[in-house]
Amino acid sequence: MNVPGRAALELRAVRKVYPGNVCALDGVDIELVPGEIHALCGENGAGKTTLVEIAAGELRPTSGSVHAIGNVGLVHQHFELIGRLHVWENVVLGFEPRRGVRLDAEAARARVRALSQSYGLELDPDALVEDLPVGIAQRVELVRELARDPAVLIFDEPTAVLAPAEIASFFATVRALAARGAAVLIVTHKLGEIVAYAERATVLRAGKVVARFGKGQIELDAIARAMVGGEIPALAERVVTALGMGLVARDLEAGQGAHALRSASFEVRRGEILAIAGVEGNGQSVLADAIAGVVPSVGSLELEGTPLQGGARERIARGVRTIPGDRQREGLIVSWSLVENAVLGDQDRPPVRKGIAIDRVAAGRRAREIVERFDVRTTSIRTTVATLSGGNQQKLVVGRALAGAPRLLLAYQPTRGIDVGAAALVQSSLIAARNAGAAVLLISFELDEILALADRIAVIYRGMLSATMLRDAFDRGTIGALMAGAQRAS
Ligand SMILES: Nc1ncnc2c1ncn2[C@@H]1O[C@H](COP(=O)(O)OP(=O)(O)O)[C@@H](O)[C@H]1O
Ligand SMILES: [Mg+2]
Structure with missing residues (x-):
């Protein structure tokens, strides 16, 4: 050679x-x-x-x-x-x-x-x-x-x-x-x-x-x-869960133009992962933003039987947690430290908020918990997030989303750009959140990821959602055809 x-x-x-x-x-x-x-x-x-x-x-x-x-x-x-x-x-x-x-x-x-x-x-x-x-x-x-x-x-x-x-x-x-x-x-x-x-x-x-x-x-x-340096970590086991009322969307519309969401009706129950399959650019990011309260939408959204309204802050307070697709743009402020990022979004509430200030001890504890549980490799929790590799940044984002025991976990391309080991860890945490009773909505462009994680699947194409399919009835060929815009069975 x-x-x-x-x-x-x-x-x-x-x-x-x-x-x-x-x-x-x-x-x-x-x-x-x-x-x-x-x-x-x-x-x-x-x-x-x-x-x-x-x-x-x-x-x-x-x-x-x-x-x-x-x-x-x-x-x-x-x-x-x-x-x-x-x-x-x-x-x-x-x-x-x-x-x-x-x-x-x-x-x-x-x-x-x-x-x-x-x-x-x-x-x-x-x-x-x-x-x-x-x-x-x-x-x-x-x-x-x-x-x-x-x-x-x-x-x-x-x-x-x-x-x-x-x-x-x-x-x-x-x-x-x-x-x-x-x-x-x-x-x-x-x-x-x-x-x-x-x-x-x-x-x-x-x-x-x-x-x-x-x-x-x-x-x-x-x-x-x-x-x-060893075997790939296996995915977490899915346990049988008691399904509960989670997110219900009816005739949800948001955004404009080619990437708009046209009329989506679906339900994500507590204790399940509903996955939205589709090629990028078919309305996925608007769908995620509408649920997170980042963009306005029409139609109805309810979480556990109560209308889900207001902006991102109000929804976070209701237990809506997001793992965003572009961690550098939406998820993290990379010039800030791990600690500051670990409590971003939670700075308004106990235990992070104490009186009118941020409780530094609680914030540090939260950061250390995330670092340990999600194997975030860093020299210190005081260093800036910019020094972390992409996979370690993503583990921090996922750890933060899960730290507050979410009611609804919105995962948008959660393993984008990260390696096998980190991806397995992130995917296992979605299953763990589901097992613990969260409603998990997974939006992913990777069909393999969807097939591995979902309890039910719907396909999005040009802003329209297909009917949902149950895990037992998943079929790669059918899903791939729907992703490419095949006529859906009515
Ligand atoms: N500018 C920097 N200052 C200090 N440490 C850094 C810097 N850039 C990268 N590192 C560290 O060097 C190691 C290798 O990083 P990197 O080359 O980005 O890895 P990869 O591209 O394989 O993810 C990591 O531990 C990372 O945290
Ligand atoms: Mg790199």
Whole structure:
């Protein structure tokens, strides 16, 4: 495997210690070969993002060496685009073609057009980045990197934000890039993707390489075991529950335009998980926001027989807890500490509220409980949430939602972008909440997750809900067809 002189990128004995003495990488060797797709996998906090930032020259290693034969392009996990600027401006940012002292906009637009044509990546140079769906924003970052004609292209968790159809087109692009001779490194925790697309795989755990898989050796179970350093935790057992009156929605409508919720009637009983299956963009986020009280809705909503009204605060007070889909935008304030985030939303009520102030002792206790019960890996509860990896941030969000013994748990894409181990823990907590008598509404774009967790399933398509199906009658083919807009049986 280590043929000298062939590598497009070579990292030797790379070590990275962050301030606060966090050793993120400890003696890592990796090399990338032109024309190959290499997967880098590992649990959250394993050091993957640190490794790729060092490889791309964005971060300096504490020790060790990095050699590349050309430019290294990195498409970030959280895009680093500027929303207020147009596509063409983002692509040339920092490398602006100039005519005299002025920016040559026409040349920049032409460059974007030429690149997107050459790689078959459709892009409108004059679109505003903030108006673009995530799949297209990712394409902009890719084209931005391609403009540097890189010998190595690295993607950090590229498919975490993509819908199934976008994932297929993403991998078609990646294959074409490799076929043109690029060395490609994809950071992913999705094992199916590794098996389907990667030719080699390297597994990181706690900053060290714990397994390497060469051509023809890639095997799903072995990768999963190497990632977690043992067996994957089994899902919590579902117990027989006494069903009680939970959430009842009648003719619920909210939002406008293509992503609106048109007329939803359903019931989520206490002691069950009702899952809403569907492809992203069919009204799911409006449905979740309407129940959480974040957007106005018409129709009726009742929780345990009493109308569910008011804004988010009133609903939280009624025991409605949300695990939001975008933890960085809706769930957490990342510049705040773990403690502050652990009580966010609860700051108005005992035990967190005492008199007119926040009870610091109670807040600290709440944070420590969440950290222990949900295995949130952090050096301290006083550090900012920004220093946590994505999976650990999500465990904090889930822990916070469950800390107050919710009556209705609203889980919107609760395992988006997190790894197998963390996902199993989050999924088990949904089952545990159900077992404990909460009404659980799961909205997910991942059919496997829905089939594993739901007691009943309804499919949403263009803002309309199908009839619900019982667990015994689940059928992947039928659900998939409904997700794609097949006529529903009446
Ligand atoms: N800027 C930082 N300061 C301190 N610690 C950090 C920083 N960035 C990451 N870490 C820590 O380094 C470790 C590896 O993080 P990261 O490379 O993001 O992992 P991954 O991408 O595999 O989830 C984690 O323990 C994380 O908390
Ligand atoms: Mg990462």
